[in-house]
Amino acid sequence: MEKGIGIAGIAGRMGTLLAEEVRAAGATLVGGIDRPDATVAGGGLFPDIAALAAAAAVVMDFTHASTVQAHARALAQAGTAWVLGTTGLSAEDQAAVAEAATRIAVVQAPNFSPGVNLVLALAERMAAALPAGQYDAEIVEMHHRQKVDAPSGTALGLGHAVARGRGVALEAVKESGRDGHCGARRTGGIGFAALRGGQVVGEHTLLFAAANEHISITHRAFDRRVFATGAVRAALWTHGRPPGLYSMMDVLGMAPPRG
Ligand SMILES: NC(=O)C1=CN([C@@H]2O[C@H](COP(=O)(O)OP(=O)(O)OC[C@H]3O[C@@H](n4cnc5c(N)ncnc54)[C@H](OP(=O)(O)O)[C@@H]3O)[C@@H](O)[C@H]2O)C=CC1
Numbered sequence: 633m634e635k636g637i638g639i640a641g642i643a644g645r646m647g648t649l650l651a652e653e654v655r656a657a658g659a660t661l662v663g664g665i666d667r668p669d670a671t672v673a674g675g676g677l678f679p680d681i682a683a684l685a686a687a688a689a690v691v692m693d694f695t696h697a698s699t700v701q702a703h704a705r706a707l708a709q710a711g712t713a714w715v716l717g718t719t720g721l722s723a724e725d726q727a728a729v730a731e732a733a734t735r736i737a738v739v740q741a742p743n744f745s746p747g748v749n750l751v752l753a754l755a756e757r758m759a760a761a762l763p764a765g766q767y768d769a770e771i772v773e774m775h776h777r778q779k780v781d782a783p784s785g786t787a788l789g790l791g792h793a794v795a796r797g798r799g800v801a802l803e804a805v806k807e808s809g810r811d812g813h814c815g816a817r818r819t820g821g822i823g824f825a826a827l828r829g830g831q832v833v834g835e836h837t838l839l840f841a842a843a844n845e846h847i848s849i850t851h852r853a854f855d856r857r858v859f860a861t862g863a864v865r866a867a868l869w870t871h872g873r874p875p876g877l878y879s880m881m882d883v884l885g886m887a888p889p890r891g
């Protein structure tokens with residue numbers, strides 16, 4: 633990779649670790665963008681995403697959903713690959729990601745840990761095997777008090793995996809933020825609950841609750857570094873990759889072959 637790796641959000645919780653992991657992988661860190669007065673450990677602080685995109689072969693992006701549409705345009709224009717970890721995207725943001733992916737390689741994942749991606753694959757298989765009329769699917773997540781979006785991107789990813797397994801669209805069956813007289817649970821609904829507190833790195837449980845048994849699968853991240861090493865792996869994987877919207881499953885070799 634001639635130009636090296638850039639980081640959007642380089643001074644943030646993830647950005648700081650990403651910079652360390654780029655160096656640990658023996659790759660070149662060109663620098664990143666963040667708030668103008670940010671201190672960056674290694675590489676330069678670029679004035680904006682266009683300048684970073686011009687200098688880097690790939691940008692790892694862990695910022696805020698409000699940046700996504702501008703970053704999509706700048707990276708597509710520069711022909712720079714994009715590893716997108718930011719969560720909380722709107723439908724319009726997601727459309728901008730898909731548009732960029734017609735021109736550049738984009739690896740988008742709500743969670744870059746190998747363990748969560750295995751859980752996502754298992755979730756789809758479990759949902760396909762357990763009748764929706766008997767097994768109520770509930771997704772519970774907990775994160776640190778600073779997290780700004782809910783449910784987490786990973787929780788939504790789990791919801792989509794369950795919905796795929798059941799052959800339905802998540803939007804049609806999602807039950808989020810129950811409060812007050814919300815009525816009885818809908819058959820086939822996929823429920824979400826988000827807890828926030830302390831410095832929890834990220835915990836996700838998918839529960840299938842039937843009348844006579846419960847099955848649950850839980851992932852706990854103890855250190856953000858697990859996301860950072862996965863994202864650097866994804867960034868290196870983009871080298872020479874044709875335009876397209878890829879997932880961490882593609883990077884891990886767990887995705888079904890593309891038709
Ligand atoms: N996919 C995955 O595996 C993971 C995804 N995430 C996601 O990554 C994102 C970031 O998380 P985290 O690192 O904890 O958050 P932080 O708030 O610690 O870091 C984000 C950084 O981006 C900066 N930033 C925000 N907007 C801009 C902008 N317009 N231009 C330049 N810099 C900007 C912030 O600056 P300022 O503080 O001034 O706003 C901050 O320094 C979240 O969406 C989170 O959900 C997190 C962990 C793993």
Ligand SMILES: O=C(O)C1=N[C@H](C(=O)O)C[C@H](O)C1
Pocket residue numbers: 719742743775779783784785786787833834835
């Ligand atoms: O904001 C975080 O911290 C995390 N965000 C991601 C998400 O929304 O799923 C991944 C991880 O759980 C940490």
